[in-house]
Amino acid sequence: MNRKYKYFNLKEKIFFKNLFYFYEKYKNLKFKIKKEENILSFKDIEHLVYFLLRENPVDKDFLYFRLDSKINHILMDEFQDTSTAQWEIFEPLVDEIASGVGRAENRSFFYVGDIKQAIYRFRGGRKELFSEIAKRYRANGLEVEKLKVNYRSAKNIVDFVNSKFNLGEEANRDEKGYVEVDEITKEDAFEGVYEKIKFLNEYGVKDKDIAVLVYTNDDILALSEFLEDKGKRVVTAKKAKIISQPSVKAIISLMKYLNDNTQKIEKLNFLSLIGKKYSDEVIKIDKDRPIKMIKKIMDKYDLRDEASLKLLYHSSKYDTLEDFVSEIDNYKDELPYKEFDGITVITIHKSKGLEFDNVIVLDRLSKENSDKSNILFYYENAKLKDIKLKIANREFIDSNYKL
Known part of the structure; x- marks a missing residue:
């Protein structure tokens, strides 16, 4: 075996051994902290479900059996943004439906999307799944139907998209619409x-x-x-x-002051936002569940609008004033x-x-970030099959790497 070939393979093994060692350390520590704080992200939930249904050797067959007994129809929207992990969670259920064998007849799998709208690759979305799934289940009766009528956009917009993507859609709206493309410099x-x-x-x-x-x-x-x-x-x-709206900012400032009356700046913020001068007047709102306190503040100071109502609804998740104050700055919901x-x-x-x-x-103003990763991911039928370490000139030695 070529010495350089051995060197490249050895270098790759050492790299991934160290990488996965530190990754496991990081993953376990992160999960420990989240467990202590009793929180999970959506990505955590996806990973845990994947483990339970695909990697857990003891319970996965039983869990899928229980799920299959309750599911007649599966509909997946925005499929162009589906990740490989998300698909593999549902795959056994779709396989069961496609086989035509099971406890109920006339079960169905339906998925819809548009690969032109695939913009979440950085989150694991793989548009290639769209056509791969169609090929895989075609023998089981899966039919592919393209929408020929556009109900959303005006005629000129539909015609413009047709010309760029070689489509044959028809517009279903009376408005003509307007499309213009200009070439301008970054400076202008x-x-x-x-x-x-x-x-x-x-x-x-x-x-x-x-x-x-x-x-x-x-x-x-x-x-x-x-x-x-x-x-x-x-x-x-x-x-x-929502937390940037004046009424909500006022309520949050008062809640922070009521939680700790040494924070005079929060009282000043509150009074300024409702149009009053600072004074030593005592603000009397008894400590209670946050939703009850906010309702009293809204009624007493006439702070009722769409933003404050959304804050009121959101506050129902908190049991104590302390919890509300410590977490509310992370509230990210927006108004239309x-x-x-x-x-x-x-x-x-x-x-x-x-x-x-x-x-x-507006087209991209800055240069697109180049791929600086030193890891290559190999996919087959939209599934991850292998990973390789990027090494200069390796393709001249390793034919598999070249492919």
Whole structure:
């Protein structure tokens, strides 16, 4: 065996041995902390379910048997963003349905999506699954049907997409719509966006009905500052957060003060937000469950609006004032962007699932990050089959690596 070949393989083994050693240390410590704090992320839940249903040698067959006995139909939406792990959790159930064998007839598996909208690869989404699953179950009667009528977009927009992706969709709306593509330099990009906004304004479009989609959070900050300098009001995800609304900020400040009355700054913040001067007047709200305290604050100080009502609903998850105060700054829910009078500036990823009457898409302003990972992932039929260590010139020695 070639010495360089042995060297590359040995280097790879040592690398992955060390990597997985430290990964296990990190994973176990992280899980220990989460267990102590009694919290789980959505990713944790996915991993635990995967372990229970795919890797647990004792209970997996029994668990799938119990699940199969209760499930007649499986429908998976946004399938282009499904990860390999997520699919493998459902795979045995779909296999059972596809086989036509089981406790009930007329069971079904249905999945829907659009690979053009696959934007969550960084979260494990694999658009390749879409066609692989279709090939796999075609022999079991799975049929592929493409939607020929677009019920969402106006005719000119549908025609534009058809021309770019060689589709044959038809629009089902009477409006014609408008599409324009401009080539502008990076230096003129913001000015170009502003000119397009003025163009829309001239045709009667209000700022609150305009969204500008950008690639990064840094682009949001830079463009927002530019537009505000031009006298425009801008709405971003940060500004749309419920805890950023004046009524909610006032309630949270008062709750923090009631939890610890040495925090005079929180009392000052509260009084300033409701339009009162600071005084030594005692604010009388008895300590109770947060939902009851917030209801009293809303009634006493007339702080009832959509944002405060959403905070009231959210507060029901907390049993004590201390819990509420320690956790509320992590509350990330947002109000609908159309609730605000201004131009919405958000990332393309953040806009997923939202709808705006007028959209300006700003192309990438910064160079796309190159793949700096020194690990290569090999997939077969959309499933991970192998991982390799990147080593310069290895392809000249190892034919498998070259492939």
